[in-house]
Amino acid sequence: MARAILCVLDSFGIGGAPDAARFGDEGGDTLGHIASACMRGQGDREGLRSGPLSLPNMTALGLARAAQLATGKVPEGMDGSVEPVGIFGAASETSHGKDTPSGHWEIAGVPVAFDWGYFPDTVPTFPAELTQAIIREGGVPGILGDTHASGTVIIAELGEEHVRTGKPICYTSADSVFQIAAHEEHFGLERLYRLCETVRRLVDPYNIGRVIARPFIGDAASGFERTANRRDYSVLPPEPTLLDRAVAAGRRTLTVGKISDIFAHQGVSEVLKAAGNDALFDRTLEAMDKAGEGDLVFANYIDFDSLYGHRRDVPGYAAALEALDRRLPELLERLRPDDLLILTADHGCDPTWRGTDHTRERVPVIGLVKGGGSKEIGVRDTFADIGESIAAHLGLAPGNHGTSFL
Ligand SMILES: O=P(O)(O)O[C@H]1O[C@H](CO)[C@@H](O)[C@H]1O
Numbered sequence: 001m002a003r004a005i006l007c008v009l010d011s012f013g014i015g016g017a018p019d020a021a022r023f024g025d026e027g028g029d030t031l032g033h034i035a036s037a038c039m040r041g042q043g044d045r046e047g048l049r050s051g052p053l054s055l056p057n058m059t060a061l062g063l064a065r066a067a068q069l070a071t072g073k074v075p076e077g078m079d080g081s082v083e084p085v086g087i088f089g090a091a092s093e094t095s096h097g098k099d100t101p102s103g104h105w106e107i108a109g110v111p112v113a114f115d116w117g118y119f120p121d122t123v124p125t126f127p128a129e130l131t132q133a134i135i136r137e138g139g140v141p142g143i144l145g146d147t148h149a150s151g152t153v154i155i156a157e158l159g160e161e162h163v164r165t166g167k168p169i170c171y172t173s174a175d176s177v178f179q180i181a182a183h184e185e186h187f188g189l190e191r192l193y194r195l196c197e198t199v200r201r202l203v204d205p206y207n208i209g210r211v212i213a214r215p216f217i218g219d220a221a222s223g224f225e226r227t228a229n230r231r232d233y234s235v236l237p238p239e240p241t242l243l244d245r246a247v248a249a250g251r252r253t254l255t256v257g258k259i260s261d262i263f264a265h266q267g268v269s270e271v272l273k274a275a276g277n278d279a280l281f282d283r284t285l286e287a288m289d290k291a292g293e294g295d296l297v298f299a300n301y302i303d304f305d306s307l308y309g310h311r312r313d314v315p316g317y318a319a320a321l322e323a324l325d326r327r328l329p330e331l332l333e334r335l336r337p338d339d340l341l342i343l344t345a346d347h348g349c350d351p352t353w354r355g356t357d358h359t360r361e362r363v364p365v366i367g368l369v370k371g372g373g374s375k376e377i378g379v380r381d382t383f384a385d386i387g388e389s390i391a392a393h394l395g396l397a398p399g400n401h402g403t404s405f406l
């Protein structure tokens with residue numbers, strides 16, 4: 001039994017999704033395209049990184065072979081001849097959406113078999129009656145934005161007007177989200193959180209997955225910058241997840257980063273938060289030190305997605321992958337006999353792709369049971385196989401979805 005350590009590299013897809021065309025994402029491949037770009041010198045950035053993508057520790061865990069299973073080819077510059085030390089394969093998503101909650105919930109054994117509500121890619125994007133209700137019940141003089149947008153672009157465009165008028169910047173994306181950007185000092189952080197709670201209630205009838213507070217600081221002269229005080233207001237998962245099942249069985253679930261928000265704080269014993277992948281990795285190590293027999297550590301590394309994938313920043317994404325890879329030995333050293341480690345992702349966000357949205361992709365499933373051998377698990381039909389394998393490893397009763405690969 002021992003423990004299970006589940007790490008989600010947010011948006012680290014490996015291509016090959018059988019239903020990618022339905023999303024306009026046929027050919028989308030986060031890892032494959034980053035690796036190819038790096039081979040062409042397009043991953044170079046002065047003072048940051050250069051050359052082919054170098055992920056020796058994830059390759060030892062089977063990343064190159066997992067990508068080969070997902071797409072039929074080894075990413076350029078990666079070594080597909082390395083014999084993986086542990087569990088390796090890929091997984092396809094069955095949930096209808098390619099968003100963060102769908103991906104994480106499916107990993108935790110609960111695929112999302114219904115369609116979220118989405119706001120149309122029009123201006124205005126939000127229904128007039130919803131906007132009116134937000135103005136009335138949220139106590140704001142109006143809203144800015146009201147469009148599909150990239151969060152960093154829209155605060156550059158509207159930050160000054162927001163500070164001047166006090167109107168929050170409201171926007172959405174291809175995801176089922178209502179995002180609210182507001183200045184931490186001029187508008188106020190607590191006031192932004194309260195507004196998000198109000199909007200959470202108001203968008204429930206529209207079946208919107210998340211309301212997201214996007215606080216920022218700065219001014220027009222020096223530029224506006226988002227802070228780490230982002231907060232996600234998710235609806236409840238439709239069924240008990242792996243987290244709920246673990247807690248119900250008397251286990252502890254130690255969540256790192258935004259996991260707790262993504263699961264609407266259900267089935268969470270402990271929340272370890274931090275800003276930035278590096279600090280989140282530190283929290284993961286702390287959680288591993290705290291976790292006892294039969295417990296689950298569940299971590300999310302958000303920078304891949306929000307700082308690099310959505311920003312279509314190939315050198316940034318490559319550097320972040322290499323940084324995490326360099327630190328993996330610290331995590332591997334902390335594994336106790338019979339601990340299960342899995343590294344995976346919740347969707348893709350190919351930084352070479354058009355637009356700024358997620359990409360429908362398969363995800364890697366790589367890891368090991370400490371003391372166990374090498375095992376190819378193939379391409380799994382659902383991310384739920386990950387949660388089901390963890391449940392089996394921890395001695396929890398089987399759930400309603402997925403099949404253990406252990
Ligand atoms: O452009 P930013 O604000 O980072 O938004 C991105 O983050 C949201 C939540 O993950 C996605 O829906 C996408 O729109």
Ligand SMILES: [Mn+2]
Nearest residue numbers: 010011100346
């Ligand atoms: Mn995500």
Ligand SMILES: [Mn+2]
Nearest residue numbers: 305306310358
């Ligand atoms: Mn995202």
